[in-house]
Amino acid sequence: MTSPDTLPTPTTPEGEAALRAIVEDPGQSMLAFDFDGVLSPIVDDPERAFAHPGVLPAFRRLAPSFRALAIVTGRPAELVVRLGEFAGVSELAGLLVVGHYGEERWDARTGEVTAPPVAPGVEEVRRALPDLLRRWGAPDGTRVEDKGRAVAVHVRQTADPAAATELLTDRLTELARAHDLEAQPGRMVLELKPGGMDKGAALRRLAEDVGPRALAYTGDDLGDLPAYDTVEELRTQGIAGLKVCSGSTEVTALADRADLVLDGPPGVAAFLDALADTLDA
Numbered sequence: 001m002t003s004p005d006t007l008p009t010p011t012t013p014e015g016e017a018a019l020r021a022i023v024e025d026p027g028q029s030m031l032a033f034d035f036d037g038v039l040s041p042i043v044d045d046p047e048r049a050f051a052h053p054g055v056l057p058a059f060r061r062l063a064p065s066f067r068a069l070a071i072v073t074g075r076p077a078e079l080v081v082r083l084g085e086f087a088g089v090s091e092l093a094g095l096l097v098v099g100h101y102g103e104e105r106w107d108a109r110t111g112e113v114t115a116p117p118v119a120p121g122v123e124e125v126r127r128a129l130p131d132l133l134r135r136w137g138a139p140d141g142t143r144v145e146d147k148g149r150a151v152a153v154h155v156r157q158t159a160d161p162a163a164a165t166e167l168l169t170d171r172l173t174e175l176a177r178a179h180d181l182e183a184q185p186g187r188m189v190l191e192l193k194p195g196g197m198d199k200g201a202a203l204r205r206l207a208e209d210v211g212p213r214a215l216a217y218t219g220d221d222l223g224d225l226p227a228y229d230t231v232e233e234l235r236t237q238g239i240a241g242l243k244v245c246s247g248s249t250e251v252t253a254l255a256d257r258a259d260l261v262l263d264g265p266p267g268v269a270a271f272l273d274a275l276a277d278t279l280d281a
């Protein structure tokens with residue numbers, strides 16, 4: 001028998017206590033994750049952001065022991081289910097996938113998504129954007145991702161993403177406002193989405209539904225900061241909370257607040273495996 005991989009130790013007392021609570025009683029614990037940059041490596045083409053190969057095997061090992069495994073993503077829920085190959089996996093029959101920052105919920109049992117109607121501003125900006133980007137002089141490589149309930153403008157494939165971000169951020173933020181939407185910045189992307197929902201509210205709602213005694217949330221990007229706020233808020237209500245960061249050089253704001261920093265999606269997959277090893281031991 002091989003010895004279990006060692007679990008890393010969180011750097012804060014609250015994080016350490018939460019990881020201990022999770023290991024001691026996974027049946028009362030929830031593990032929640034962002035998708036891009038956490039479960040899937042960042043790539044140029046958002047359509048090809050498949051989950052890290054270690055994620056699905058680790059999820060299959062962990063899910064039967066846990067009260068809930070959940071994904072809270074800015075993506076459409078069904079797209080994440082496809083990119084992660086999570087559908088039809090028997091151990092993941094209870095997987096919760098919340099898409100569009102909480103607007104959508106995918107039901108693993110039926111494969112159906114519930115969501116409110118699409119905000120009218122989304123269609124308006126979708127139509128206006130190609131012309132506006134031309135007029136603003138958006139550089140080659142600027143790419144519009146039509147997400148159905150939101151529109152994202154990516155600059156990762158431009159020659160100078162920082163300059164493209166500088167050129168576009170205020171203009172896109174103003175455009176969002178004019179159409180009753182909000183601008184959500186991310187890793188070389190600015191998303192125009194309906195307001196009123198964020199990952200903090202989405203995680204709070206999940207925690208209310210699931211009722212865990214301990215939870216961990218793993219994120220990597222600015223849109224995950226509200227989920228960290230929720231973890232901290234839930235701690236004040238007696239729920240042990242672990243803030244995990246999938247580290248990158250692109251965004252450092254989460255690492256500054258995290259209890260545990262892992263080395264990107266490979267580090268997250270290794271952590272999940274070590275957690276499964278620890279529970280098996």
Ligand SMILES: O=P(O)(O)OC[C@H]1O[C@H](O[C@H]2O[C@H](CO)[C@@H](O)[C@H](O)[C@H]2O)[C@H](O)[C@@H](O)[C@@H]1O
Nearest residue numbers: 035036042043044046049073074152156187189
């Ligand atoms: O909430 P998430 O699951 O983290 O989604 C946030 C955004 O992720 C995607 O963009 C990011 O990943 C792409 C693929 O690796 C990458 O090309 C891009 O630069 C990143 O920002 C997605 O395309 C966006 O719609 C999501 O809002």
